[in-house]
Every structure is written in C-alpha cells, then in structure tokens.
Amino acid sequence: MNRLILIGNGFDLAHGLKTSFNDFIDYYVSEFLNLYNDYEDNKLSENIFIKKGLISYDFIKSVQIAIQNLRNLFAHLQQNTDEIKTFDELFDKEFHDRLDNNLSFIDNIKHPTDQINDHYPSDENKKAEDNVAKILELIKSSKSSNNVLSDLYYISSSVYNYYTLNQIDNKPCLKQCDESLLFTKNKLFEKIFYNYNFNKNWGGIEHEFYQTLLDVEEFYREEKILDKIDKLNKEFENIIDCFIYYMTSVVSKQETKILSKIAKHLMQPVNDDELSTQFRDRIGQQPIVIKEHMFLSFNYTNTIEKYIAQSSVNVEEKHVQIHGRLEDSASKIIFGYGDELDSSYKELEDKNDNRYLKYLKSLHYLDTDNYQKLLDFLEQNKYQVYIWGHSCATSDRVLLQTIFEHENCVSIKPFYYQDEKGNDNFEDLYKNISRHFTDKNKLRDLVVNKKYCEPLT
Structure with missing residues (x-):
C-alpha cells in the first residue's frame, strides 16, 4: 500500500517559519x-x-x-x-x-x-x-x-x-x-x-x-x-x-532544519490498529509494506523537500504542491474557496456569471497536472493518509472529501498539535475531518483512535 502525507501550514509553523x-x-x-x-x-x-x-x-x-x-x-x-x-x-x-x-x-x-x-x-x-x-x-x-x-x-x-x-x-x-x-x-x-x-x-x-x-x-x-x-x-x-x-x-528568507521526530514519522510502519476494519480483515496476518509516499503540500513553501532529499526510507517519494509554489507567477498561485458542497454554493452557480467563480479552487486545479497526479495516486493502490499541520478546514473541502472518501483510503492518521502545557487540538481536528464525510460510519472506521496517534513534534 501507499501513504499520502497532507502538508499544511502547521508544518511550516513547526519549523519556525512566520507563515501564520x-x-x-x-x-x-x-x-x-x-x-x-x-x-x-x-x-x-x-x-x-x-x-x-x-x-x-x-x-x-x-x-x-x-x-x-x-x-x-x-x-x-x-x-x-x-x-x-x-x-x-x-x-x-x-x-x-x-x-x-x-x-x-x-x-x-x-x-x-x-x-x-x-x-x-x-x-x-x-x-x-x-x-x-x-x-x-x-x-x-x-x-x-x-x-x-x-x-x-x-x-x-x-x-x-x-x-x-x-x-x-x-x-x-x-x-x-x-x-x-x-x-x-x-x-x-x-x-x-x-x-x-x-x-x-x-x-x-x-x-x-x-x-x-x-x-x-x-x-x-x-x-x-x-x-x-x-x-x-x-x-x-x-x-x-x-x-x-x-x-x-x-x-522565503528564513532557514529551516530537519526535525528528527518528524523524520522518524516517515519510517513508521503501518500498525493493524490504524487500519479500517474491513481492510484489516481482508489482509489478515500479511505484513504491510509501504511502496510509495506522496507529499501533497497545501503550502507555497518547499520545507518538506529537505526531508525528501535526506530520506532513508526505501520507497518512491513524490512531492506535489497542489496550490502552487512561491517560485510560480501570481497567476499560478491558487487561493480562494473550495467548498462546492456548501448549501449556498449553488446560489453562485445560478447567477450564471463566471465572475463569481473566479476564485473557486477546483477550477484552477486544471491549470496544471498536479490534480491529475493526485488522482492517479489515489487510484493505483490502497493508501493511508497522514495529516501533518493541516487544519482540514472546509476551504479545501472538495479536495479533502475526494481523498478521504475514496474507496482506496484505508486509514487517516492525524498528527495533532500539542502545546507546552499538554493541551492539544486532536478533537478540533477530528471535527474538521468529519465535515468532509457524507458517510459518518466510514469516518469513524477510517480515522485512527487518538490512543494510536501522536503530536507532530
């Protein structure tokens, strides 16, 4: 199986970048x-x-x-x-x-x-x-x-x-x-x-x-x-x-360094307790081997590339910046709304005026082949999702629902934020993830229990 790693702004913040x-x-x-x-x-x-x-x-x-x-x-x-x-x-x-x-x-x-x-x-x-x-x-x-x-x-x-x-x-x-x-x-x-x-x-x-x-x-x-x-x-x-x-x-002028704890996350095996019930029953006692990592970054920075360059895991690794890169022209940066499932969205479509859809993210996914690369990855094998620093807000709802509810998704493992006093955002993160599911039973089967999750850093 494969592993899809969602990279959000919290990942950059963990590395000291002033991106909040x-x-x-x-x-x-x-x-x-x-x-x-x-x-x-x-x-x-x-x-x-x-x-x-x-x-x-x-x-x-x-x-x-x-x-x-x-x-x-x-x-x-x-x-x-x-x-x-x-x-x-x-x-x-x-x-x-x-x-x-x-x-x-x-x-x-x-x-x-x-x-x-x-x-x-x-x-x-x-x-x-x-x-x-x-x-x-x-x-x-x-x-x-x-x-x-x-x-x-x-x-x-x-x-x-x-x-x-x-x-x-x-x-x-x-x-x-x-x-x-x-x-x-x-x-x-x-x-x-x-x-x-x-x-x-x-x-x-x-x-x-x-x-x-x-x-x-x-x-x-x-x-x-x-x-x-x-x-x-x-x-x-x-x-x-x-x-x-x-x-x-x-x-872009700030320097970052590899955090050892995050690097270790990449080397973690997939435990049985992290898998959906249906998939776990199907594979029985067979060992699980990760064949490919895709780093799907929602950031415009390239912080993750240091990890890819120095990775010691024996898997194929791909990096896709779904919303563009700082090196791109402004027209290639994707920034806007992405919740076509919102009850009010049809009001915008019914206006029959394309100006209201100018900043709809999903329309701009077709400007490059990044979205197609993601779809190809989702189709080719079963996969586990890692969430690194992404809030899973509804502004990316269409894309996240495509990932989470795909038939090949067998596990969603959130790596939560925890402050110095031990307070964490696991519950909020889970609630945000839940908004991307139409099938709540599937939600509860796929999201890994907090007992088997851990902080990102």
Whole structure:
C-alpha cells in the first residue's frame, strides 16, 4: 500500500517559519507605520492603504513603542492564560500592579506632543488627553467571550485610528472608527483585519472571502450593481499580491532544519490498529509494506523537500504542491474557496456569471497536472493518509472529501498539535475531518483512535 502525507501550514509553523495569519497581520501593522515614515511606495500603498502625510514622525514612533509594549503584554498573558480569561479579570484591582511596566504605552500615546502641537490648537491638548481616558474606559467596559489577546491587538490599532481619525469629529467610540477608515482603500482587507483573532488561520480568511462573496451586493452598497463583484475580486487579488509579497520578502528568507521526530514519522510502519476494519480483515496476518509516499503540500513553501532529499526510507517519494509554489507567477498561485458542497454554493452557480467563480479552487486545479497526479495516486493502490499541520478546514473541502472518501483510503492518521502545557487540538481536528464525510460510519472506521496517534513534534 501507499501513504499520502497532507502538508499544511502547521508544518511550516513547526519549523519556525512566520507563515501564520498572525505573522502576516503583524508584519503589515509594522509596515503600515513604516509607510508613513519613509514615504516610499510599496505593496501596501499600492494595494491596501492610502498614504497620507498627516501624521508626525514623533507620533508614529510613540505608536510603534506602544505596539512593542503590547507585544510584551501579549507575551505575559500567553504565559499566564490560566489567570486571565475575560476583560473583567484583566481589569481587576491587581491589573496595574501586575502589568504596570508593560502598560507604559498609555503614557506614550497620551503625550504625542509633536502630533498635538503641529496639528491641533493649544486648547485641543486637554481634549486629546481626555480622549485617551475615554479610550481606557471603553476598553474597561468591553465584554469579551473570545481570546483576550485578540481584543488587545484590536485595541492597539484602534488607539491609532482614534488619534488619526476620530480627533476630527471627536466621537469617543472605537467601533465608529471602523466605518470611516480613511487610510484603508481595500474594504475586504479592512473586514478581515477587524474580524481578526489569534486563532484565525488561512482557511478562515478564505472562508471570510466566500461569505463576503455571498453577500457582495450588501457589502458594497455604495457601488453600482455591475461593479460590485469586480471590486470584490480585485480587492481579493490585491490581498493575494500582498500575501505573496510577504512570503517572498520575509518567509522565503528564513532557514529551516530537519526535525528528527518528524523524520522518524516517515519510517513508521503501518500498525493493524490504524487500519479500517474491513481492510484489516481482508489482509489478515500479511505484513504491510509501504511502496510509495506522496507529499501533497497545501503550502507555497518547499520545507518538506529537505526531508525528501535526506530520506532513508526505501520507497518512491513524490512531492506535489497542489496550490502552487512561491517560485510560480501570481497567476499560478491558487487561493480562494473550495467548498462546492456548501448549501449556498449553488446560489453562485445560478447567477450564471463566471465572475463569481473566479476564485473557486477546483477550477484552477486544471491549470496544471498536479490534480491529475493526485488522482492517479489515489487510484493505483490502497493508501493511508497522514495529516501533518493541516487544519482540514472546509476551504479545501472538495479536495479533502475526494481523498478521504475514496474507496482506496484505508486509514487517516492525524498528527495533532500539542502545546507546552499538554493541551492539544486532536478533537478540533477530528471535527474538521468529519465535515468532509457524507458517510459518518466510514469516518469513524477510517480515522485512527487518538490512543494510536501522536503530536507532530
């Protein structure tokens, strides 16, 4: 039999690459501030942000310091997640004692002297400081059932918006800033950014695009009817351009090394307990020999190639990057939605307008022979699936269902993520896998019991 190894973004993250959506957003927050410093065009000014010369250098530096101090705050919170669950707990009586050093950003933001003196009359100085107090009150009164870290990240950008935008009409409300983002010319990016949280992955971004596509007429209310879908597609294209720019200018320059534990996974035999009941009964006591590995990568990086080059296993090995490579032109990169089974998808087909299908992944699988290589692999022999760092989100549903429900699939073994405290994502991963099955009995027969699974690293 063969083994199909699905490579997702978690695989790159395990190797220290800055490929998470958090890394991408963090980079662009920093680049946005730099944009105002150097006044040179880059991918941001071209695709995402409007460059304005309204902000003083000292003010920008104060915001940069604030964000750095927020990062320090995040680090503290991440190490003490058991202590802090909600905003009520975050702003308890011990808050200032516990985090006073990391909250110096309040002083930095409160006194952007050059900004105030240059752009506001002297009688506005007190008003600016009062606004900071209002911001703090808004923060303290916020309620959050989600990750407190994502809310704090939102606050860092909102403080910036408040000063650059809200000073004009003096509306003391962070949320109102969202609807008048003068520095953002990409409305889709704005929506993604302000719906951002620390748990969001790339599949979540593709899902965000898909949901916007279904509601495009309402989303672009100010646009002419015939222009709405073109605008959405163009804005998504610009985000993809920025993503490729980030990957090629930042991620591709990072070095990786082989992790011994992952290398050992490749040498594991197939145990009887990992096989479907039907297949196990058929083979009886016959030894199982793996004849071929196919590494089906959903990433644009080539991290897995080091393992292939130094592999000591005596099997044929193939590498297919189903969504393209960073070395490819932007037109060959596949990024979009891939859930044709969603109940709303037929609405898009029924519009009889191909613009709504521009970023349907399955249509672009025909641009190369990668998909055919996968189909040939699935047909030639029984196979076991390894899942390495793939979330199995519905953004790849059509492809994953083809793999999981194929008659030759006899085992699905997830390698889950486990943090330093022993918490893992096996249950979430299993739930995600379940969404790709129409036959739930087959699901339970194929997915390997957690007892016989292990963390990727």
